[in-house]
Amino acid sequence: MLxxxxxxxxxxxxxxxxxxxxxxxxxxVLIDITALVKDVVERSEIQNGIVSVYxxxxxxxxxxxxxxxxxxxxxxxxLLRQMIPQGVWLHDAQDGNGDxxxxxxxxxxSETIPxxxxxxxxxxxxxxxxxxxxxxxxxxxxxxxxxxDE
Amino acid sequence: MLxxxxxxxxxxxxxxxxxxxxxxxxxxVLIDITALVKDVVERSEIQNGIVSVYxxxxxxxxxxxxxxxxxxxxxxxxLLRQMIPQGVWLHDAQDGNGDxxxxxxxxxxSETIPxxxxxxxxxxxxxxxxxxxxxxxxxxxxxxxxxxDE
Amino acid sequence: MLxxxxxxxxxxxxxxxxxxxxxxxxxxVLIDITALVKDVVERSEIQNGIVSVYxxxxxxxxxxxxxxxxxxxxxxxxLLRQMIPQGVWLHDAQDGNGDxxxxxxxxxxSETIPxxxxxxxxxxxxxxxxxxxxxxxxxxxxxxxxxxDE
Numbered sequence: 206m207l208x209x210x211x212x213x214x215x216x217x218x219x220x221x222x223x224x225x226x227x228x229x230x231x232x233x234v235l236i237d238i239t240a241l242v243k244d245v246v247e248r249s250e251i252q253n254g255i256v257s258v259y260x261x262x263x264x265x266x267x268x269x270x271x272x273x274x275x276x277x278x279x280x281x282x283x284l285l286r287q288m289i290p291q292g293v294w295l296h297d298a299q300d301g302n303g304d305x306x307x308x309x310x311x312x313x314x315s316e317t318i319p320x321x322x323x324x325x326x327x328x329x330x331x332x333x334x335x336x337x338x339x340x341x342x343x344x345x346x347x348x349x350x351x352x353x354d355e
Numbered sequence: 356m357l358x359x360x361x362x363x364x365x366x367x368x369x370x371x372x373x374x375x376x377x378x379x380x381x382x383x384v385l386i387d388i389t390a391l392v393k394d395v396v397e398r399s400e401i402q403n404g405i406v407s408v409y410x411x412x413x414x415x416x417x418x419x420x421x422x423x424x425x426x427x428x429x430x431x432x433x434l435l436r437q438m439i440p441q442g443v444w445l446h447d448a449q450d451g452n453g454d455x456x457x458x459x460x461x462x463x464x465s466e467t468i469p470x471x472x473x474x475x476x477x478x479x480x481x482x483x484x485x486x487x488x489x490x491x492x493x494x495x496x497x498x499x500x501x502x503x504d505e
Numbered sequence: 506m507l508x509x510x511x512x513x514x515x516x517x518x519x520x521x522x523x524x525x526x527x528x529x530x531x532x533x534v535l536i537d538i539t540a541l542v543k544d545v546v547e548r549s550e551i552q553n554g555i556v557s558v559y560x561x562x563x564x565x566x567x568x569x570x571x572x573x574x575x576x577x578x579x580x581x582x583x584l585l586r587q588m589i590p591q592g593v594w595l596h597d598a599q600d601g602n603g604d605x606x607x608x609x610x611x612x613x614x615s616e617t618i619p620x621x622x623x624x625x626x627x628x629x630x631x632x633x634x635x636x637x638x639x640x641x642x643x644x645x646x647x648x649x650x651x652x653x654d655e
Contacts, residue, residue, distance in 0.1 A: 211578065215469045221553070221654035222553065222619065222621070222654060223393075225654060238408060239540070240475035243522065245640050253371070253372065254500065254502065255407045255572075257555050257617045257619065259617065259618060259619050259626060261626065261628035261631065262628050262630075262631070263436055263569070263570060263571035263628065263630045263631050264571075268460045268463070269413070269459075269460065269463065269464050269465070270413060270456065270460045271413035271414075271446075271456050273449065274446075274449060275454045276444070276445040276446040276448070276449060276453070277445075277446045277453065277457075279445050280444040280445050280446050280453050280456070281460060282455060283444075283445075283456050284439060284444075284461075286403075288438065288588065289584060293416055294528070294573075294576070294580040294583075294584075295576040295579050295580050295583075296571075296576040296578070296580050297579075298406075298407050299573065299576060303580050304575070306570065306571050306577045306580070306617055307577075307581060307584050309581055310568045310569065310570045310577075310581060310612075311461070311584075311611070311612065312460075312463075313460065313568070313569065313612075313613065313616065314560050314569050314616070314631070315498065315616050315617045315618065316463065316464070316465050317407045317409065317465045317467050317499045317617050318409060318465065319372065319409050319498040321372070321408065321498070321629075324409070325653045326409060326412070326498050328412050328413065328496070330409065330412075330462070331412070331413050331639075346628070348619040348621070350554065350555050350619045350655065352555060352652055353654075354371040354372060354500055354501065354502050354503075380555065400583075403521070403522065404650065404652065405557045405650050405652060411547055418610045419563070419610065419613065419614050419615075420563060420606060420607075420609075420610045421563035421564075421606050423597075423599065424596075424599060426594070426595040426596040426598070426599060426603070427544070427594075427595075427596045427606045427607075427610075429595050430594040430595050430596050430606070430607055431607060431610060432594075433590060433594075434594075434607050434611075438588065450630050461611070462611065462613075463613065465539070466613065466614070467557045467559065467615045467617050468559060468613050468615065469557065469559050469648040470633070471522070471524065471652045475650050476559060476561070478561035478562050478563065478646070480562075480563045481561065481562070481563050481614070502652055503652075504521035504522060504651065504652050504653075
């Protein structure tokens with residue numbers, strides 16, 4: 206699922222929430238974390254409600270995207286590189302990653318996905334991706350919180 | 356409310372969640388689904404909490420936007436066409452809709468709206484739109500989940 | 506925290522929800538509302554769950570972004586000005602703020618942040634910003650709703 210992009214460790218906190226942690230190996234890459242979020246949902250034993258997925262770190266984000274092959278993920282990286290080039294931002298005077306902050310802010314760190322009869326309410330081709338915009342990083346963290354609707 | 360853009364059918368699942376289904380008639384169009392989400396909220400009889408609106412399908416999205424007239428909706432379609440042209444993406448080699456996936460990923464499928472005393476916490480000019488980026492489609496699905504805060 | 510950008514008053518509604526209100530003094534500016542959201546969380550006395558932050562008004566938005574200095578906030582304003590220029594949209598024939606609606610729709614009004622042991626689950630450099638795209642405004646409103654996960 207994660208191919209060469211990262212190694213994943215999952216750390217439990219409570220039945221309702223877990224923080225997924227993993228490594229990233231490239232500066233800009235989308236990493237499919239759907240299977241990890243599914244594991245959190247299964248361990249929670251909650252059947253219906255919502256699943257909040259939140260990326261910590263101001264140079265990462267969460268995007269729901271197609272995962273039929275890797276082409277869309279590369280298209281996302283290329284589109285954002287065109288829209289938001291490196292090295293031309295005020296913040297680059299601080300630590301040279303102004304483009305990563307802008308990409309992260311625009312995509313956003315949070316997505317809320319319905320939980321239907323114990324399954325993530327994604328459609329066939331929708332998967333959950335962590336967007337790395339300033340890797341490689343030894344540890345990225347995504348907080349998954351499950352809230353029941355009953 | 357939906358003008359010529361689509362025909363809408365609503366299908367109930369539980370008191371807390373319904374999946375709105377509707378047809379789209381154009382490749383790219385914003386469809387106002389506010390009245391449909393309001394109906395779901397009313398049927399739930401829940402007074403306070405949050406309403407999670409989630410578009411299934413990796414070529415659609417949800418955007419909160421002004422609905423005073425149709426101009427903003429057309430501006431959204433035109434802006435995204437300029438930012439993300441058709442036919443120049445890696446994914447186009449697969450099924451020719453790379454631009455639709457990119458638009459959907461950037462806008463995002465989920466919005467979470469407060470529920471205040473039985474009413475959606477939208478401001479006067481905010482409405483909820485489904486963004487179609489790869490229509491026409493016989494059936495689009497938006498999952499509405501209501502979570503109480505008490 | 507809010508520097509010269511605005512004056513903030515917070516108005517309580519219930520233990521689970523408050524509407525933050527504040528003034529904005531510029532047309533386009535990012536205003537750090539993290540401390541205000543933290544106050545709402547503390548007053549709620551809820552320890553774990555999610556915090557839904559929602560900007561009312563179709564010319565404002567909510568962005569999670571770095572707050573080490575003001576450079577990233579200015580970069581966000583500048584990027585969006587480049588991507589979405591003023592005065593070239595259909596909606597400008599109505600009230601001249603088409604760019605503000607497009608910026609707001611793309612950034613989005615809602616973010617959902619985990620609540621972990623009484624603290625917002627932001628990372629060190631992540632803060633919550635209200636994005637003003639059509640100021641100055643006497644009153645902007647952000648609805649904060651806290652939902653327990655247990």
